[in-house]
Amino acid sequence: MTSTLELLFIEIWIVFVFITWLVVTIHFISVLRNAIHPPQPYPNKKVELKLLYNNNNNNTDSEIMPAITHTRPVLETMRTGFLKIILSENNLPTSGKKADLVERILDHQSRIRANDEALEQLMIKGSAIQDDEFEKVIQSYTTWCEQNNFDAFKMDPSGYTFSKVHINEIRAEFMNYDPSVSPLRNDNLVPNPTTKIDIFLEMFLEKMGGIWEFSDENDEEREFGPDTENNDKWFKQGLLEIHNS
Secondary structure: OHHHHHHHHHHHHHHHHHHHHHHHHHHHHHHHHHHHOOOOOOOOOOOOOOOOOOOOOOOOOOOOOOOOOOOHHHHHHOOHHHHHHHHHHOOOOOOOOHHHHHHHHHHHHHHHHHHHHHHHHHHHHHOOOOOHHHHHHHHHHHHHHHHHOEEEEEEOOOOOOEEEOOHHHHHHHHHHOOHHHOHHHHOOOOOOOOOHHHHHHHHHHHHHOOOEEEEEOOOOOOEOOOOOOOOHHHHHHHHHHHHHO
């Protein structure tokens, strides 16, 4: 009888030890995962970024998802290998001491937050209804994009991929554009735009030469550029025809 009870006790003890080990292991894995990619709650305040002209080719998300961020205390507890993984995922250099890696990640996160805040303000501004001529220009542009299957794109902060420029961002850039301070005013051969459609064209093509790109999403070989049939003149003529019709 005693030996049977002892065996039963040993079996119960083994089960208990196994369950304890399993719980501790799962908890350790969870802590390690959260250290590398801590969970981020969605903000309570939602910003509605409505498209004034519904276009399925544009991003119509009504909420900007927060990027994963890491606090200094969390980063300082990570091993150097984990820090380098984070840097590699964000296309950042992985050289230097641990303190350098931590500062590099924190600086990158600060830049991302600043860019996100600036973009959010642009999107909010761009959602506001403007005068009739402004709205006619924007409507002409969206119609042209639908007819020609071209869209404006920009490089993502990651530096890996391109994403479409939201129509509200284009609207905001149009609102903010001041032809009088454009570098084009240094060229006496370039006329000063006076109408809304001319101002939009100048603003848009300036962006095309800088932070935006114009391309056909469904046909990579159909490029926009001075050496192709899809060039500035083609865009201007097509947009003006729609606007003036």
